[in-house]
Amino acid sequence: MEEVEVVVAHNERATLRVGDVFLKIDADQTNTDVEVEAMAMAPIPTPEVLWRKPPVLALAALPGTALGRLGEPSTASSAAWAAAGAAARTLHNAPLPPWPGRSLDEIASRLDGECAWLVTNGVLPADLVTRNRRVAEAALRPWTPVFTHGDLQITHVFVDGDEVTGVIDWSEASQGDAMFDLAILTLGHEERLGDVLAGYGMDVDVDVIRAWWSLRSLLAIRWLVEHGFDAFSPGCEVDVLRSRM
Known part of the structure; x- marks a missing residue:
């Protein structure tokens, strides 16, 4: 009998x-x-939908293993990271999904609220929040919308050797900023950014990617704390913020 994990x-x-x-x-x-809908539209490998009976969605497991985990060194090859960058580029070149993502005003308003919460509740020092809020400003600029995954963290990208076998967890897919996907993919793994960009195959503004590292971390910490996750673990969101100091 199969165990339930x-x-x-x-x-x-x-x-x-x-x-x-x-x-x-x-x-x-x-x-x-x-x-x-996003998996049906995406031009890169995704899990097979076996059946759906709300509130349950059954998906087939992908071959291979995750590209890595936040807070842990990745054992995946440089070529595998480059392949993940190439997959992101393929997605970003695809036709837009019909639903929009968050607007600049929505993101900026939420960022202000999260920064205030982090300081008011003593979760993080005010200077750490203020410094990263300034870094995050570079991400808050107009962008040309592309088909974004929306949560392209390394645990959602599966590889077998040097090839991407599929990408999971598409519930946050939308029209969005290409640099956001690249930032989430390399969050906590700054040393792999060069590999990802080599696979992505075009010039990008690295300062905007760094800004999204700060912005995403500031936005995520309250949710992580309230849902039982540890943003203070080595290499995770708080360390990402500290690295900007």
């Missing part, structure tokens, strides 16, 4: 693995709607 679980959603099947349970079915 809890991949992730909190009060918004849970993912279970039973053998070669992943069962995703989401309280908000609009997230699942986006995920299924």
Whole structure:
């Protein structure tokens, strides 16, 4: 009998693995709607949808292993990281999904609120928040929308050797900033940025990617704390912010 592995679980959603099947349970079915439609549109490998019976979505496991984990050294090859960059470029060149992403005003307003919360509640020192808020400003500029994954962290990119076998967790896909995807992919792994950009194959503004590292970390910490994750673990979000000092 197959064992049930809890991949992730909190009060918004849970993912279970039973053998070669992943069962995703989401309280908000609009997230699942986006995920299924985005996977159908994406021009890169994605998991096969086995069946859907709300609130459960069943997906086939991808071959290979995750590119890495935040807070841990990645054992994947430079070529595998470059392949992830190439996959991101392929996605960004694809036709836009029909639904928009967050606007600049929405992101800036949320950033202000999260920074205030971090300081008011003593979660982070004010100088650390202020410095990273300034760095994050470079990301808050007009961009040409592309098809973005929206949460392209390395645990969501699967590789086998030097090839990408698929990308999972598409519930945040939307029209967005290409530099955001590249930033999430390299968050906490700055040493791999060169490999990713070599695969991406075009000039990018690295300062904007660095700005998104700060911005994304500032936005994520409260959610992580409130859902039982440790943003203070070595190499994770707080260390990303400290590296900007």
